[in-house]
Amino acid sequence: MVKVEIVEERDQQESTSPYASAASSRTSSSVSLSSVGSDVDAEESFYQRIAALVDIVPPTTRHKIAARVSRTAGFFRTSGRVLGNLVWIVTTSALLVGLPLALSLEDEAKIVAQEKEMLAQQQGAQHMASMYAPPSPNQPQQKGVVPPGF
Structure with missing residues (x-):
């Protein structure tokens, strides 16, 4: 923000001002301008400095720029809203259709x-019954082979 102050002209201020002397030449005025420092207000914030630049544009x-x-x-606001709606539709559809489908496929796999x-x-x-089944009456029974000496 730019502050405007009224400066009263005095004879003392004219003698200390680099612009005051009528006899000064161009070279002396440029030298005197370099001696004039820009006093930065310590209380001025960065935001205030940027806000003061608005007057330049x-x-x-x-x-x-504002438009x-x-x-x-x-x-970006509209895109975010549309994207959010699409994500909502996809997730709810997946929950309402995909989850029951996955559960039924899992149950079917268990049954199979x-x-x-x-x-x-x-x-x-x-197989076990056929191995240990008693011989049928039509089949001749095998006699056990006994080793000699018994």
Whole structure:
């Protein structure tokens, strides 16, 4: 922000001012300008310095810059809203359709595994039964071979 102060002209201030002497030449005025320091206000913040630069930029340029920034912000706001809605639709669809489907496929896989296990048990039982089944009456019985000496 620019501060305007009224400075009263005095004879003492004119003698200390680098611009006061009427007899000064161009070279002496440039030398005297380098001796004049820019007093930075210690209480002035960085934001205040940037805000003071607004006066340098013409109003039409400031309006164009503000319009572009607002359009860009609106684009990102709209894009974020649309993207959020799409993410919401995808996740809810996955939960409502995909989760029950996955659970039913898992249950079906368990049932198929149980059926395979039961079939293997039945085949094993049939195999064992055929090995240890008593001979049928139609088949001649084998006589046991006894080694000599018994």
